[in-house]
Amino acid sequence: MKIPKRIQPLVDDGLVDEVISRLMSGKEADVYVVRCGGEVRCAKVYKEATQRSFRKAVQYREGRKVRNSRRARAMGKGSKFGREQQEKTWQNAEVDALYRLAGAGVRVPEPFGCLDGVLLMELITDGDGDVAPRLGDLCMSADQARLDHGLVMCYVMRMLCAGLVHGDLSEFNVLVDENGPVIIDLPQAMDAAANNNARAMLERDVHNMTSYYGQFAPELLDSHYAGEIWSLYQEGELHPDYPLTGYFQENTDSADIDAVLAEIKSVLADEQARQQRLREAER
Numbered sequence: 001m002k003i004p005k006r007i008q009p010l011v012d013d014g015l016v017d018e019v020i021s022r023l024m025s026g027k028e029a030d031v032y033v034v035r036c037g038g039e040v041r042c043a044k045v046y047k048e049a050t051q052r053s054f055r056k057a058v059q060y061r062e063g064r065k066v067r068n069s070r071r072a073r074a075m076g077k078g079s080k081f082g083r084e085q086q087e088k089t090w091q092n093a094e095v096d097a098l099y100r101l102a103g104a105g106v107r108v109p110e111p112f113g114c115l116d117g118v119l120l121m122e123l124i125t126d127g128d129g130d131v132a133p134r135l136g137d138l139c140m141s142a143d144q145a146r147l148d149h150g151l152v153m154c155y156v157m158r159m160l161c162a163g164l165v166h167g168d169l170s171e172f173n174v175l176v177d178e179n180g181p182v183i184i185d186l187p188q189a190m191d192a193a194a195n196n197n198a199r200a201m202l203e204r205d206v207h208n209m210t211s212y213y214g215q216f217a218p219e220l221l222d223s224h225y226a227g228e229i230w231s232l233y234q235e236g237e238l239h240p241d242y243p244l245t246g247y248f249q250e251n252t253d254s255a256d257i258d259a260v261l262a263e264i265k266s267v268l269a270d271e272q273a274r275q276q277r278l279r280e281a282e283r
Contacts, residue, residue: 104162127178136171145216169205224248
């Protein structure tokens with residue numbers, strides 16, 4: 001097929017030998033199947049910010065750090081240079097997340113680098129060598145749904161252990177090969193410690209996946225993995241191999257407001273008495 005304009009520089013540099021086909025067009029990127037030497041890979045061509053339909057991108061970027069102070073200032077001002085740097089930061093976030101999560105035991109495509117807004121990465125295939133289907137295109141038995149749901153919950157947990165929340169996880173961002181689920185599409189992955197939206201996004205990720213698998217194994221709809229995972233994370237007890245149960249009971253005990261106010265008054269009275277003693281000692 002005709003080489004897309006954005007991929008032409010990679011062809012010129014010898015990184016891509018042939019564009020085989022267009023795989024898909026999404027809200028943030030177009031994906032192509034390409035040949036790189038003897039390997040068949042995929043090239044993810046990010047759309048410009050003006051063409052992207054990814055909603056509320058700002059809330060995903062909250063907490064992302066930029067080491068270069070000049071770039072950070074430009075991004076804050078919204079200048080042309082700043083917008084260009086914002087785009088690079090958005091694109092590089094996916095590369096960084098892929099390396100980080102692979103090292104944390106999460107199944108993701110292997111990245112091979114990002115150049116001029118084009119990410120080269122592993123093409124996930126099925127047992128016959130064809131492009132692996134999306135989870136949303138599959139039906140499965142209840143046993144398979146329970147098994148794969150457990151794997152995805154483990155991946156969500158390991159992402160959080162690595163300090164990340166996917167933020168847009170659904171049956172459309174999971175591929176399934178002969179070994180099970182593979183998590184894809186990570187430019188919006190957020191820093192769990194620095195982003196105030198992290199808990200809500202993790203809860204949504206878990207809800208989306210549980211709702212999908214729950215079609216085939218309805219008992220999964222009664223699980224509470226998000227609460228369990230986040231609670232363990234806050235308590236510092238979460239680790240990559242934690243045996244999740246899906247059981248969690250929110251603490252519904254109401255705070256004793258009167259006791260809290262009494263404690264505050266007691267502390268203030270003690271401080272006033274201390275200040276009075278200091279004044280008397282200075283006389």
